[in-house]
Amino acid sequence: MTFTETKLKGCFILQPRVFSDDRGYFFESFNEKTFSKGVGKSVKFVQDNQSFSTYGIVRGIHYQVGHNAQAKLVRVLSGRVLDVAVDLRENSTTFGQHIAVELSAENKKQLFIPRGFGHGFSVLSETAEFFYKCDNFYNKESEGGIVYNDENLQIDWKIESSKIKVSEKDLVLPTLKSARL
Numbered sequence: 001m002t003f004t005e006t007k008l009k010g011c012f013i014l015q016p017r018v019f020s021d022d023r024g025y026f027f028e029s030f031n032e033k034t035f036s037k038g039v040g041k042s043v044k045f046v047q048d049n050q051s052f053s054t055y056g057i058v059r060g061i062h063y064q065v066g067h068n069a070q071a072k073l074v075r076v077l078s079g080r081v082l083d084v085a086v087d088l089r090e091n092s093t094t095f096g097q098h099i100a101v102e103l104s105a106e107n108k109k110q111l112f113i114p115r116g117f118g119h120g121f122s123v124l125s126e127t128a129e130f131f132y133k134c135d136n137f138y139n140k141e142s143e144g145g146i147v148y149n150d151e152n153l154q155i156d157w158k159i160e161s162s163k164i165k166v167s168e169k170d171l172v173l174p175t176l177k178s179a180r181l
């Protein structure tokens, strides 16, 4: 597994070592020892989530506030997504900046997003199954979010705008300027 830190400090792109043979392939999708060495700290994941979406869906940008904030280790089981992490750490030199990484069943890339970030993704394939580990439990009351098309964020979701599909809940999320952080 290789770990590449992004321009947003603490955010890492992970690339697993894949063992292929005439049966197919094998790779370690998570190894606590390798992971903590790679990101330079121990992270105790306590909840796994999985979602299925179709082309053009944008989920997010979501986060949980305060001591319910979540770090996430995200990957794609089938299909292809553009995964976006937004730096919401108010004392960060990259506050408000984002990274966008294509994650797919084919490239097997993963993204580690520490606490203090907003997270969302767009589905680039016909369908996509999305899997992620969280280091804190879901807490509805602590949910926060930023509307996907906040013009100050300038996120290119790589989907023609007329084809983007967002939940009712996400459509009414605030911009970063007025979000609860």
Ligand SMILES: Cc1cn([C@H]2C[C@H](O)[C@@H](COP(=O)(O)OP(=O)(O)O[C@H]3O[C@H](C)C(=O)[C@H](O)[C@H]3O)O2)c(=O)[nH]c1=O
Pocket: 049, 051, 059, 060, 062, 063, 119, 120, 121, 138, 167
């Ligand atoms: C996140 C979550 C949701 N739920 C329930 C609450 C709703 O009744 C239902 C769907 O939730 P939601 O519409 O928030 O699902 P997504 O839009 O995929 O939300 C996720 O999307 C972005 C990409 C994220 O990074 C977050 O982890 C998460 O907010 O599942 C739970 O029971 N547990 C949970 O951990």
